[in-house]
Amino acid sequence: MQFILKIILISCFLLPGCTVSIDPGDEEDSWLVKNTEHFNFYYNEYEVFIMPSWYYLDIDQIAEKQEQGYREILEDLDVDYEGVINFYIYPPEYVEGRPVQSGYADPTFETVYLRYHGRPFGKHEISHIISEQTLGRASIRLLNEGLAETLEYYQPASLEVIQDTFTWTIDTYSQGNESYIQVLLRKGDNMSTRVFYPQAGWFVRFLVGTYGMELFKQLYTVDLSDIESRLVSLYDRTITEIEDEYFAFYRYTPEYNKH
Ligand SMILES: [Zn+2]
Numbered sequence: 028m029q030f031i032l033k034i035i036l037i038s039c040f041l042l043p044g045c046t047v048s049i050d051p052g053d054e055e056d057s058w059l060v061k062n063t064e065h066f067n068f069y070y071n072e073y074e075v076f077i078m079p080s081w082y083y084l085d086i087d088q089i090a091e092k093q094e095q096g097y098r099e100i101l102e103d104l105d106v107d108y109e110g111v112i113n114f115y116i117y118p119p120e121y122v123e124g125r126p127v128q129s130g131y132a133d134p135t136f137e138t139v140y141l142r143y144h145g146r147p148f149g150k151h152e153i154s155h156i157i158s159e160q161t162l163g164r165a166s167i168r169l170l171n172e173g174l175a176e177t178l179e180y181y182q183p184a185s186l187e188v189i190q191d192t193f194t195w196t197i198d199t200y201s202q203g204n205e206s207y208i209q210v211l212l213r214k215g216d217n218m219s220t221r222v223f224y225p226q227a228g229w230f231v232r233f234l235v236g237t238y239g240m241e242l243f244k245q246l247y248t249v250d251l252s253d254i255e256s257r258l259v260s261l262y263d264r265t266i267t268e269i270e271d272e273y274f275a276f277y278r279y280t281p282e283y284n285k286h
Pocket residue numbers: 044045151152155172175
């Protein structure tokens with residue numbers, strides 16, 4: 028019975044994310060520890076069944092991938108950082124058939140907390156640590172999560188899915204003359220991870236890909252009240268012009284421009 032239950036539970040789709048749902052607890056004595064050049068890994072022997080087989084936590088493989096991710100992030104950001112990241116790996120857990128997600132980062136204490144779901148961990152959470160330690164703290168969720176998704180190389184969806192997402196977001200959240208990017212800036216804190224992260228990633232990947240990482244690094248820590256003027260001073264474009272270029276990039280025509 029437990030076996031069947033595991034099959035049902037772990038067949039659910041897992042989204043990457045930062046939902047704060049893991050209680051770090053007080054289990055220091057029970058951790059196995061692996062130290063590498065840039066990480067202290069704390070873990071145990073977790074296993075997950077994903078059709079058609081079991082996956083056992085392989086700490087050497089995880090450590091190698093995270094060290095590689097760490098180097099790639101430094102290169103992509105073009106920053107110097109030598110901090111050691113504490114990397115806590117918790118057992119898989121499911122509530123009502125869905126994984127209790129996934130993990131979060133605490134950049135101040137250079138620590139990430141993640142659940143093991145049988146898949147290799149990506150770069151999203153450690154990118155939060157390195158970004159904040161080197162560039163400063165981003166107060167705007169669109170820039171913070173968008174950069175994490177960009178450094179993760181979050182796979183873009185099809186053009187149709189992207190355009191449908193634009194339409195849904197505008198229809199659901201836009202009020203008055205609020206444009207799409209203004210919606211993401213002002214209401215991003217209230218949008219679910221599933222809806223928001225891909226859009227943040229598409230937008231920041233567009234900005235970085237079009238105008239380069241150096242300009243984006245100067246934008247990264249701006250306050251919401253200053254972002255529209257900062258876009259003009261950095262990119263020589265208004266938010267509306269940026270948005271027009273972004274939509275042209277995805278060959279999309281928003282409904283509110285047709286009225
Ligand atoms: Zn995140």
